[in-house]
Amino acid sequence: METHLDPFTSHQVITVSDPDAGLRAVIALDDLTLGPGFGGVRMRPYPTPAAAIEEAQRLARAMTFKHALAELPYGGAKSVIVADGRGLEGDARRRLFEAFGDAVARTNGRYIPGVDMATTLADMSVVRERGATVYCADADPSPWTARGVYAAMRAAVRGVLDSPDLSGVRVAVQGVGAVGGELARLVAADGGELVLADVDANRAETLAAELGGRAVPTSEIATTECDVFAPAAIARVVTADVVPQLRCRLVAGAANDTLDGPDIDAALLARGITFVPDYVANAGGVIHEHARAMGWTDERLAEAVDAIGDRVLDLVAEAGPGGSLVDAAERRGRARLAAGAGA
Numbered sequence: 317m318e319t320h321l322d323p324f325t326s327h328q329v330i331t332v333s334d335p336d337a338g339l340r341a342v343i344a345l346d347d348l349t350l351g352p353g354f355g356g357v358r359m360r361p362y363p364t365p366a367a368a369i370e371e372a373q374r375l376a377r378a379m380t381f382k383h384a385l386a387e388l389p390y391g392g393a394k395s396v397i398v399a400d401g402r403g404l405e406g407d408a409r410r411r412l413f414e415a416f417g418d419a420v421a422r423t424n425g426r427y428i429p430g431v432d433m434a435t436t437l438a439d440m441s442v443v444r445e446r447g448a449t450v451y452c453a454d455a456d457p458s459p460w461t462a463r464g465v466y467a468a469m470r471a472a473v474r475g476v477l478d479s480p481d482l483s484g485v486r487v488a489v490q491g492v493g494a495v496g497g498e499l500a501r502l503v504a505a506d507g508g509e510l511v512l513a514d515v516d517a518n519r520a521e522t523l524a525a526e527l528g529g530r531a532v533p534t535s536e537i538a539t540t541e542c543d544v545f546a547p548a549a550i551a552r553v554v555t556a557d558v559v560p561q562l563r564c565r566l567v568a569g570a571a572n573d574t575l576d577g578p579d580i581d582a583a584l585l586a587r588g589i590t591f592v593p594d595y596v597a598n599a600g601g602v603i604h605e606h607a608r609a610m611g612w613t614d615e616r617l618a619e620a621v622d623a624i625g626d627r628v629l630d631l632v633a634e635a636g637p638g639g640s641l642v643d644a645a646e647r648r649g650r651a652r653l654a655a656g657a658g659a
């Protein structure tokens with residue numbers, strides 16, 4: 317099935333069905349101007365086939381911009397495997413990922429998968445065995461993602477709030493897992509004041525005690541009075557209902573797909589809140605995968621991840637006072653794609 321969403325050239329949705337292996341999946345290839353489509357494989361239940369396609373396409377589009385802005389030689393892609401709600405282990409899981417690997421191999425390298433929600437390095441090894449190109453370094457990308465989010469946050473605090481560093485800046489982190497926990501450490505080391513929440517309340521309380529912050533219930537974190545709200549748990553947390561309740565000046569975090577819809581950025585700006593696009597701030601993970609695939613040194617990788625901060629400062633300058641960083645980022649992304657198409 318071909319879809320045409322906008323002037324980009326290469327949208328394609330591949331639907332995969334292999335009843336013997338229990339596989340129903342969608343591979344969405346967005347714009348491939350800059351290179352093969354790179355994006356993770358997400359496995360979760362979907363209410364309808366259309367919902368699976370829509371999520372794959374939306375996430376693939378974000379990957380196009382993530383790579384374009386991070387100056388990586390990849391297009392945007394994402395795939396989703398429709399889970400039936402039952403845990404899938406052992407031989408059945410292997411069979412499913414073998415079938416998925418066959419579908420990926422048939423794209424002839426146009427789609428490069430990696431891990432995402434509910435898929436693992438072991439699953440990706442099975443996909444690779446079937447002849448598919450797969451990117452997933454054995455090393456955990458999370459510390460690099462956190463480092464990039466920290467660089468983005470620091471730059472936004474400087475560019476938008478006119479504060480030289482995070483000293484005395486109050487940061488509310490939603491979810492202190494692999495990325496959020498490391499982000500909290502970086503913020504604390506920079507003199508930031510932490511408010512933390514996690515569905516695992518003990519995790520948030522222990523980290524808050526260690527770093528000198530405060531833990532609050534998850535129901536309160538988004539509306540806590542703070543300078544920066546940093547979502548680092550789940551998608552689409554900034555909804556039309558949440559916007560009027562926010563008491564922050566910046567939203568800058570790690571969670572993919574933070575905004576619940578295309579109108580939310582404008583609603584935030586109308587309240588004087590600047591949103592740092594998630595795909596700009598959290599690009600440390602994909603930069604890490606690229607660095608490992610290319611054999612970069614850690615020094616080179618660190619430089620590339622820290623450059624996320626410079627990118628955010630550029631976006632702030634381009635957007636102007638009270639301007640949208642989302643619009644600025646999309647303009648940049650499209651310019652990069654246009655330049656790539658002409659190259």
Ligand SMILES: NC(=O)c1ccc[n+]([C@@H]2O[C@H](COP(=O)([O-])OP(=O)(O)OC[C@H]3O[C@@H](n4cnc5c(N)ncnc54)[C@H](O)[C@@H]3O)[C@@H](O)[C@H]2O)c1
Binds near residue numbers: 491492495515
């Ligand atoms: N890991 C990476 O390198 C990477 C890269 C890019 C984007 N991201 C995004 O960053 C986010 C965090 O990823 P992670 O790897 O740290 O995941 P993780 O599973 O290690 O951590 C998520 C944490 O959030 C908590 N949580 C879940 N639901 C919550 C809720 N409703 N309220 C508060 N806390 C909640 C979990 O208990 C957990 O501690 C995700 O949205 C992910 O898509 C991660």
